[in-house]
Amino acid sequence: MNSLLLKLSSEEINDLLFRSLMAVHRFELGKIKRFGLGxxxxxxxxxxxxxxxxxxxxxxxxxxxxxxxxTRLFSRLEESGYVKRVYAQEDRRGVHIYxxxxxxxxxxxxxxxxxxxxxxxxxxFNNEMIQHIVETARQMETILAVESTILPEEExxxxxxxxxxKKEARL
Numbered sequence: 001m002n003s004l005l006l007k008l009s010s011e012e013i014n015d016l017l018f019r020s021l022m023a024v025h026r027f028e029l030g031k032i033k034r035f036g037l038g039x040x041x042x043x044x045x046x047x048x049x050x051x052x053x054x055x056x057x058x059x060x061x062x063x064x065x066x067x068x069x070x071t072r073l074f075s076r077l078e079e080s081g082y083v084k085r086v087y088a089q090e091d092r093r094g095v096h097i098y099x100x101x102x103x104x105x106x107x108x109x110x111x112x113x114x115x116x117x118x119x120x121x122x123x124x125f126n127n128e129m130i131q132h133i134v135e136t137a138r139q140m141e142t143i144l145a146v147e148s149t150i151l152p153e154e155e156x157x158x159x160x161x162x163x164x165x166k167k168e169a170r171l
Contacts, residue, residue, distance in 0.1 A: 027117070034113065035113075040065065044063060045103050046111075047062050048097060052098050053086070054096065055095065056097060059074070077103070081102045082100055083103055084097075085097055
C-alpha cells in the first residue's frame with residue numbers, strides 16, 4: 001500500500017472522498033442548470049454518443065436504474081429529439097436506442113463546456129500536477145474498486161443472433 005495513504009486517517013480519507021464527491025456534484029449541477037437536462041439524461045446521452053446504438057437492457061445495466069425508470073428517461077429524451085427507438089427486426093420486444101444528430105450536438109456542447117472549465121481552472125498547474133490528475137482519473141475505477149457497467153465494445157454489440165451464430169460455429 002502507498003505509504004502516503006497509510007499516513008492518512010480513515011477520517012481524512014473519508015473527508016477527501018466527500019469533498020471530491022461534493023465538487024463533482026456541484027460541477028454536474030452547473031451543467032444541469034446550463035443545459036436543461038437531468039444528470040441521468042446527460043449520462044445516458046454520453047453513453048449513447050460512445051456506444052450507439054444500444055439495446056434498452058444494455059442501457060438499464062449501464063445506468064444502474066430500474067427498467068421502468070430507464071424507459072421513462074428515454075421517453076423524455078425521445079420527445080426532446082435527442083434519441084430514437086427502433087424495434088429490433090429479429091425480435092419485436094427488443095428495442096435499440098440511437099442517438100440523433102440533436103443528441104450528438106447537445107453532448108458535444110456539454111463536453112466542450114466541461115473541457116473549457118477544466119482547462120481554464122488548471123492553467124496555473126504545472127505538467128506534473130496535470131499528469132497526476134489525468135492518471136488519477138484513468139485509475140478511478142481501480143481506486144474505488146468499482147467496475148464500469150458498460151460492457152466492452154465487442155460484447156455490447158453481440159446481439160442474440162450473433163451469439164447463436166458463434167455458438168453454432170463452435171459446435
